[in-house]
Amino acid sequence: MHQTPVSFSVPQRILHWAVALLVFFNLLFPDGMGRWAHLFFSGEPVPADVVASANIHAYVGIAVLVLALIRLALRLIQGVPADPEDEPAIFRLLSKVAHWTFYLLFIAMPLAGMAGYYLGSGAAAEIHGGPMKVLMWALIVAHVGAVAVHQFYWKTGILKRMTTG
Template identity: 50%
Template sequence: MASATSFSLSQKLLHWVMAAFIFYNLLFADGMEHTIHAIEKGNQPDAGDLFWANVHAYLGIAVAVLAIIRLALRFTHGVPAEPAEEPAIAQIGAKIAHAALYVAFFLMPALGVAKYYFGNETMGDLHSGPMKVVLWALIGVHVAGVLVHQFFWRTNLIRRMA
């Protein structure tokens, strides 16, 4: 069960595993891009590119599955209360940002699957274009919020997920 000040160990582990998978996929999508371009040109993808494309796809699908588990844990284990020092408007912003992150955890893999497995160009363009930018922005907002808590409001929010 999550304590009043911290998430459960399973919630922390899922958070950091998902973060690693998401950063990997955002930073290292070259194999997927090369594979898609080869297929679109009617060529056989390079075996190495195909391997990394599949890693990209499987990690993306894993993010969606792990997000389901995280939501289940959120409902069964709960979450720590917002720090008292956090203004009400910031609490609302945090709820919106977290909800948007969860939407991205499902939408990005769904769009990627639509492109990679079903050849839907529009979904692929959304996945690798605007949604990628949105996900980076959400991550930036998330990290900025943690830093504001840590260094401005001095709530030591980092310990909840560390």
């Protein structure tokens, strides 16, 4: 059995920020995939430039999936820092639920996107770009808010665990 780390390992931190950047990229710039989906599911021809733009979105999503699986493996092998001692129990529970929901989305969202794009599943595409996207945004807002509360209200220094260690 291994000791509980005091901060995340360097590979965990790099993967965290890489996944965050890739997720933000796809959330903020979904235009090519949105245009592809509109044309494809309407039965209209899809121009090559739209396919190329959609491919970028797809490749970034696949990268999120691969990096998230590596991140999950590292989490299970190396462990994660303990929750701050003064954090109320309900917030520790919410933190665990949120983090595991992130992992679920990091896996399910790219898979749904791939099913929509590569297999032509309209239902999968709709779930990917609808409820999953909304849930991802909600989790990001909650995550950033929770870090801010820890950092500035409770003053736990939790942000350091995912930045400088």
